Amino acid sequence: MRTEGDFIKINEWLMPLSWLYGIGVRIRNWMFDIGMLKSQSYDIPIISVGNITVGGSGKTPHVEYLINLLHDKLKIGVLSRGYKRKSHGYVLAHKDTTMPEIGDEPYQMRRKFDDIYVAVDRNRRNGIDRLTHDDETKDIDVILLDDAYQHRYVKPGINILLVDYHRLIIYDKLLPAGRMREPQEGKSRADIVIVTKCPKDLKPMEYRVLKRAMNLYPYQELYFTTLQYETLKPVFEGERKPISSLPKDINILLLTGIASPQQMIVDLQPVSKNITPVIFGDHHQFTAADIERVCQTFDSMPSPKMIITTEKDATRLTHTGDIPDDVKKNIYALPIRIKFMQDGEDEFNNKIISYVRKNSRNSILAKKKDDHKS
Structure with a gap:
């Protein structure tokens, strides 16, 4: 069995550049922390799914898990940057929208779930404003931000950080020597941390070692997922x-x-x-x-x-x-889907549904909440 950290390759000769890159990232995060740069909150449930490494942590199957969890009860919007798309600005996907217009991952989700909104916009604030105010999409109940962990101009209600089991951030280095977008202390912004792509036969001792290694704060919750092939x-x-x-x-x-x-x-x-x-x-x-x-x-x-x-x-x-x-x-x-390990699925699902129920504006879940109050 492979072990955690086994896919990491560090280019030691690039460490001086990583040090300089780290200074810039830390200054940017500090400016957000003291309020010099502003993070905007919204009156609609927003769940962000992202990572602090470049690619490969399983964002798309985890976003699809959330879609499957919520789309029977809510009108969902997925907002992505639309990496490597051929278009510019805000684009809302329709039935005849092509892959080059919105990017491969948004296109995949739009094809699999035709009852949700899928939009792309590099400017996430603008994308959220369009989704919540345009006549075509203003009935939206919840927004899933795809790959927006570093987009701190938006303050999500739940911030989910994905960490690849085979590339744990405790062993990785900043770009360009490693593949980390920001220092590992950036994980403190996460409400939920998920160690992804875990081997299916992880032993209890290995879970305990991983929990200690991640060194999370008491307010953060840790889950483990593995890949299931269909x-x-x-x-x-x-x-x-x-x-x-x-x-x-x-x-x-x-x-x-x-x-x-x-x-x-x-x-x-x-x-x-x-x-x-x-x-x-x-x-x-x-x-x-x-x-x-x-x-x-x-x-x-x-x-x-x-x-x-x-x-x-x-x-x-x-x-x-x-x-x-x-x-x-x-x-x-x-096709792949994710499976929660250590019986974590119900706890995770309940946390997500509870958050959406408490913060929804016009969904079925919000109506149930108001009925219960009355």
Whole structure:
């Protein structure tokens, strides 16, 4: 089993630059702490999900968990920056909105949940104002901020910090030597800390070690989640396939453009001993040359074989031309969802629902609260 911190690589020769970067970040945080820079609160429930490292902590599946928890009772809006999108300013996603207009992660959520609002805006204050005041979206009950932990101009009601088990912040360093966006003391702003991507077989002693290592304040709550893989979905054509139904001699080309593909490689090893990773950078836009490389690699692999990718990468592949039909039929996306460990799910759910109920303006939950008071 891999251990915590095992995917961390520190570029020691860049430490002087990290020191300078840290000075700038600490000054900025200090200016917010003393009120020189202002954080704005809102009269609508706002839940932020983010991290203090660059990419790969599982933000999207955790936001999707919150959507699944709340969307039957509430009108949800997800507000994201829309990283690497081709548009500018505020964009509200509609049925015909394309991936380049809003970015791969917002596009993925809009496709999976057609009964929520998904908007992108680099200026989160402006995005919140538009969602809460535009006629099309003003019936919104709760806003989920995707990747906004460093966006301190907005003060969320619940601030959720995600920490990758394989890249614990206690072992990492600031950019550019490591991958931390701010010093680890920035975790003090979190109401909830979730250690993500945990191995499924963590021992009680390991939980205790992690709790001590995270060194949280009494007002902060700590949870642990692991990844659960669901049925493989064809990206272009074909039928769904339970991952357990794959032949034991299957050869897998694992195609990823995400920040931390290592955990996926580890998790697929029990499925196949023959995994060929083809790895690109996070949010990579696939080119014709990339597709040619993938096809050549796939052609060289013996049968039986298939291509497995992530849901996020699948959204970009569907907007990529030049994929031969005989390759398309072998490309499958592997959906993931999170599972709380140590029986933490009910406690987490109750905390989120209780917060929304107490702070909602016009939701069903708010009505129930008022009825109870009367």
